[in-house]
Amino acid sequence: MPPKKKTHEVTLALEAGNAAMVDLGKMLGPTGANMRAVKVEYDEATSSQRGEIIPVVVTVFEDRSHKLTYKTPPTSFLIRKALGVQSGASNPGTQVAGTLTADQIREIAKRKLPDLNANDEEAAIKVVAGTARSMGVNVPE
Numbered sequence: 001m002p003p004k005k006k007t008h009e010v011t012l013a014l015e016a017g018n019a020a021m022v023d024l025g026k027m028l029g030p031t032g033a034n035m036r037a038v039k040v041e042y043d044e045a046t047s048s049q050r051g052e053i054i055p056v057v058v059t060v061f062e063d064r065s066h067k068l069t070y071k072t073p074p075t076s077f078l079i080r081k082a083l084g085v086q087s088g089a090s091n092p093g094t095q096v097a098g099t100l101t102a103d104q105i106r107e108i109a110k111r112k113l114p115d116l117n118a119n120d121e122e123a124a125i126k127v128v129a130g131t132a133r134s135m136g137v138n139v140p141e
Contacts, residue, residue: 004061007031013074016046016054031060041068053077072115075131078108089136099138105129 008031014023019042024035038058045068046054055071080087082104089095109116109124118124129139 004063004065006059007062008033008058008060010058010060011055011071012058013053013055014042014046016049016052017043018050019043028058028060031058032064033058033060033066034064038066038068045070052081072112075108075112075128076135078111079128079132079135079137082108083137088134092134092136095136096138097136100132100140102140105132105139 010027010031012019012023012027014020019039021035021039024039028035028038042056046052052073054073057069057071059067059069061067076088079100082100083098085097087097089097105125105128106121109121109128112128113121113124116124116127118127132139
């Protein structure tokens, strides 16, 4: 049997365990994928991480079947969660949204490592620290 031909690939950032059909409809409607099946599969796979944003890549094939590939939550989401704030500073550079400890940055980097363009944990820490600084978050040197 020849490999299935992929027709669409869509990346969605959805709430874990509770994907909104509205978001799915907007992005997956034109692909012809079974949105209900995607929602059920996503919700089951991410139910243990409720309250987080878990991006997923939905690959749709010509027979309208699909495959889901899960990513790690966005770095900015993990930073906001660690700080317990709703958003970063509205004016980074002059305002401070909070301060992360070296341990918090290391934990976020470990979690993000599979999705980052980094070869090791130290490089991942630098990427996370840079994202934090751009959000107006103080990071240890």
